[in-house]
Amino acid sequence: MKLFWMLAPIAVFANAQIKTLHASLDPSSISKQLAFYQLYPDTPEGQKALACAWKLLGTNQPNKMALPTLDLQPLIALVNRQPLDEPPVLDVAALDLIDSIASHLHNRKLQGHFVWNKSDLMALPVHEIDLARALLLQDVKDPIQIRQYEATLDLMALQIGARLNLNSTDIDKINAINDFIFHEMRYRFPPHSLWTDDVDLYTFLPAVMDSRKGVCLGVSILYLSIAQRLNLPLEIVTPPGHIYIRYRQNPDKVVNIETTARGIDVPSKSYLSIHTKSLQTRNIKEVIGLAFVNQAAVCWQNENHKEAITLYEKALPYLPGDALLNMLLGYNYLFVGETAKGKHLLEQIVNQPLEGSLICETLPRDYLNGQASIEGIKAVFSHVDETRASILNKQEQLQSILKKYPKFRDGWFHLAVTHFQLNNHAQALIALEKLHKLDNTQPTVEYYLAQLKLMRFSPSEAWKHYEQAQSILAKHDHKPPCMRALYQALQMTYPK
Known part of the structure; x- marks a missing residue:
């Protein structure tokens, strides 16, 4: 009896603490309500938290949902999983439950949500593609695993939807x-x-x-x-x-x-x-194709050009006629000795500026004209990791190649970039001046030369390169903010 009276205040205090914690929960957070239920499942407050979470999951549902009878622990674990946690494995019943809860989400109206093979995906009109399903089909073989990732996306959307109402705007x-x-x-x-x-x-x-x-x-x-x-x-x-x-x-x-x-x-x-x-x-x-392009870039960086080609070719159906993709694929064909294929793709885009760009890429033209080599292309795209050693390595490659191909325009530009990275503006200036003599129609080069000349107190030379850049840009009715800033700096130093 004495023990009962000793423990009673502790129990009262614990109950009060649980009530306080429950009262402090975010009433619109599914994850917090479920986490509270997981901690205190046998308390009245825990049951209230579960009911609240279930109500939030059913927000905007046409009919009120009843609490399910199956084990909710896997679902709770999925909602509250941390980045380093292993994802819980949901059985088909749990996946069906989440699918039922999320049946009102808009992607259920898309034909792509009911597609389970890539050939059917390709036949869909763009506006009918379910992006998540399309990408998961490319990357995940197990349909159950695909459903698990989609269940997570559904729960994320349901949580966001719980904080919206029928009058919520797109903003x-x-x-x-x-x-x-x-x-x-x-x-x-x-x-x-x-x-x-x-x-x-x-x-x-x-x-x-x-x-x-x-x-x-x-x-x-x-x-x-x-x-x-x-x-x-x-x-x-x-x-x-x-x-x-x-x-x-x-x-x-x-x-x-x-x-x-x-x-x-x-x-x-x-x-x-x-x-x-x-x-x-x-x-x-096209976003599906871009995912393949990104993955191919890693293979290229690791000099696995055959795998890069495979990935670029997978991207082709999703990015038909894309100049950038054709250029990158063309280079990789050259790297593995398929010269005819590579040249064919580069010839298609040599006079075609990339989308949104003012001027054509110089590298395809220089290669086709014999002013750049395959090794030169590799050097331009070689990866640097911001360490001095990697920058110097790329610099040495470019210097060696430019001795054999002195008219290699991208070679001079990227050599200048390595000097900028090493804070050697004098050598960067020399490289850019050589490029200017080869080709004075590149506004970026003229802009950099104007900036360098201004830094070296040669304002008349700076004005010359500024005006050359401005002349090129005016033909395209393009007025980038950086040119305005350069003009103001020149006017302050050497007004015209």
């Missing part, structure tokens, strides 16, 4: 997705040392979801997969070497979503450069 949806992905789930761009070696691991949807890390393409794919479930129309934009997504509010106003910077709205002009006048937009089917 509300964007804000809710940003909050959930970047702040609650903490998806991040991987550290430089990781993604440069394993960019493909941070591109494909399963790896991005498992690690909660992704490069621009990887997180954009995740974002688009969720957006399709929430009926949020987004555009895909690919500046050179990058990808981001945007929402078009009206013909004249867009909201950019920079997935490498937690979804902030970066001004569109920030993605432009001296030689990039406009931004290329892509469709959902």
